[in-house]
Amino acid sequence: LAKTTQPISMDSYEGQEVNITCSHNNIATNDYITWYQQFPSQGPRFIIQGYKTKVTNEVASLFIPADRKSSTLSLPRVSLSDTAVYYCLVGDFTGGFKTIFGAGTRLFVKA
Amino acid sequence: DAGVTQSPTHLIKTRGQQVTLRCSPKSGHDTVSWYQQALGQGPQFIFQYYEEEERQRGNFPDRFSGHQFPNYSSELNVNALLLGDSALYLCASSWSRGQGYNEQFFGPGTRLTVL
Numbered sequence: 730l731a732k733t734t735q736p737i738s739m740d741s742y743e744g745q746e747v748n749i750t751c752s753h754n755n756i757a758t759n760d761y762i763t764w765y766q767q768f769p770s771q772g773p774r775f776i777i778q779g780y781k782t783k784v785t786n787e788v789a790s791l792f793i794p795a796d797r798k799s800s801t802l803s804l805p806r807v808s809l810s811d812t813a814v815y816y817c818l819v820g821d822f823t824g825g826f827k828t829i830f831g832a833g834t835r836l837f838v839k840a
Numbered sequence: 841d842a843g844v845t846q847s848p849t850h851l852i853k854t855r856g857q858q859v860t861l862r863c864s865p866k867s868g869h870d871t872v873s874w875y876q877q878a879l880g881q882g883p884q885f886i887f888q889y890y891e892e893e894e895r896q897r898g899n900f901p902d903r904f905s906g907h908q909f910p911n912y913s914s915e916l917n918v919n920a921l922l923l924g925d926s927a928l929y930l931c932a933s934s935w936s937r938g939q940g941y942n943e944q945f946f947g948p949g950t951r952l953t954v955l
Contacts, residue, residue, distance in 0.1 A: 772844070772930045772946025773883065816882060828873065828932075828944065830882035 733817045738835040747804045749834050751817030754798050759821040762793060762800045767814045767833070776815075777802070804836075812838045842867075844933050844947035852953045853921050861916045861950045865933030871895075872914040873944065874906060875930040883930055889914050890936055918952075926954045 734752040765773035790803040814833040875883035885898035889908035932944040
């Protein structure tokens with residue numbers, strides 16, 4: 730599984746756009762990029778997943794450059810409730826491949 | 841749909857004891873994975889069950905074992921508990937035959953404290 734590197738923590742203010750970048754230099758051809766969000770004492774929650782270019786859903790956008798060696802999770806107009814830990818995962822998750830979480834990025838949104 | 845459920849929510853044990861944690865997957869899911877999450881760290885993959893067999897395993901000792909039942913529910917057993925086993929234990933379920941990435945749905949976890 731490709732190793733991922735993300736910032737340990739980030740601070741933001743309500744209403745701002747937050748971009749969290751994840752580096753995955755050893756990403757393989759069959760690998761997908763997936764982001765999870767986790768609140769304290771809760772299980773992680775799937776946010777978004779992509780393979781290349783840009784993916785957008787009702788919660789976030791995921792930008793993946795052509796070389797796929799990094800990806801950026803974009804959260805538009807964050808609120809206090811977006812304060813959480815965000816995990817970037819890279820791997821071929823089909824067929825039940827084991828999922829490896831890193832330390833994640835702790836996002837703290839201030840009023 | 842109740843989503844993924846886990847029981848109990850909290851548990852306190854002493855060193856050397858054994859513990860069993862339970863997980864019911866989301867309706868329609870057939871694959872269950874277990875994770876251990878220590879305070880301040882990301883979840884660590886323990887193992888995954890599919891068709892009642894262990895399919896993948898992380899770097900955990902044999903003290904950690906599991907089982908999957910015909911209804912896809914699962915148990916995680918930990919023998920000879922150590923203080924270091926204190927953590928949040930998460931169960932996640934997924935559907936093995938989905939297209940592309942099989943999104944995992946996590947339960948709320950069981951908080952295990954070993955004294």
